Amino acid sequence: MRVSSSIDSIYQNNVTLAQDLKSFVDTHIISNKYEKWHYISRIKSLESFALKLERGGISSSSTSLDDFFACTIVVENSTQIDKAKDLVNKFCDIKCKRPNSNNFTHKQSSSFEFDDLRLYVTIKDDVTVPNEQIKKIVFEIQIKTFLFHAWTIAVHDLTYKSDEINWGKQRVAYQIRAVLEQAECAIADILNLSKLPQLDKNNKETKALNKILNVFKNHFNKIDLPSDLVRLCSNTSLLLNQFEVKENQLDAFLKAETSAGRGTKMLGLSPYQIVLLGIFYQCEDKLLSVLMGEIKLSIKIVITRELLDFIQPDIRKFILDNSIPGIIVLA
Template structure:
């Protein structure tokens, strides 16, 4: 094939690669949400014609349309190092993996450089049953998985254009080594902090369950209370943070929430059903934060003032007359 034929073949496939990238991103988002793995972002890009032709010239491919495996590239940016392995495991289970490379393991102990995990993958034939993946199983894509700090390094490294030590002026090498080491250490410390935080929350759950004393209100203690008392309801840490801010604004303590729940818990399931019926809405079980807000709306003197409309307040008023502490 001459270069004109290669370029024509590439342009004919661009739309297919774009469809592959877009649909894979959406599928991976669903898989990670189901596994309760939070990520910063999942994005894709398809090489443009100039980038494709430049790579052919640089790498001297004999059959570039088959050999170039990153025409479609997907990037997953997660928060913690251990999430990389979890994400990799999920993708490996769902997709056909042709190659798996950990860039970090290729670095010697005294080297700085790019850290990321790369997978060359394609959708399995069974996925073609779904219209959005029909005719795409013969296309490969590159999936990069990295933490936020790995991504920060990669972007700055790209901007500086120093890909390795041989390309780096000697007067800059020590500083770049130090920056690389700090980012790697920070990645490890964030992982440790996450583990310590989870352990702390478990200990808090036991303390909150048996204590009648006032306990400091913060994100961890509030989440621990809800995990302990509403374990079967969905948690959402962002929503917990918003609830915390509201509790501070309206002078509601963790003890207020605990006392309110003690008053309502025996009747709560019936109250929840009755509330939704009274609101002429389809019954939907509240998530953890929804339960906590309802409890405080009914049992706390000020918290209901967060509601902007008299209609919303009126829907809770008849319960307040019975349960207001």
């Protein structure tokens, strides 16, 4: 695209300053955002800058180049948007935002056009920056969810940066956005939705896993349990099923192990490894059948060095001296 030399001059006069701003903002947000969040930033290309300037969308003043540099913080879902705003507030003054209100919109109910949160900000006066001039620049920070970010990536170039104007493509793009908006609503209100009569149900698997979950919560401090309790309960369920221990027997199982000086007193073992150690003592007949090859394991059993130290000496020796299908020794 041909660009007028006067427009090119404005662009070149501001691009270095924008690069300094980008470097500062990138460093600050990346070092302070939550690990699961995503962050991207860009300096507007000369061609895009010229197109916007030609329609009067940009002032020639460097302090008004609100779209010269812009960045986006992508969060898991809409419940995290306020946390992202708090991050921005720590080093920026918010001059204005769009949409301006959380509970009022200019859109018709039948419209699903782009309206992700955009904050127009400047660097706070009391924040140390490598170049004081960048504090004068108003720039844009978008905050959006992963679903809407994916929508932008998938359809933006197809609908906005295309070599054709196609009503049908735009129609499909906004139909997709409407579906994603419904999904975002469901995610944000997932707890209440799960209590609806149509969804407030159980099945055999979830009932069994919840029994295991309750036992773990009753026997272990929260700090001793993993954040992924679903995986722990699922792994434990497979182990119990292998040795025909019912979920409602796990409570008595752990109490017996703890009374014997093992169980929750084994501080060097994970909750799963404590249950596995209990299998060696509470289910010895079944265990021997496995070791002798009479029962084939349907799961993999990993025995750590720490666990091995507490297994009965004769069984420990047998495991170390023989290759048993399904048993992996990390010793």
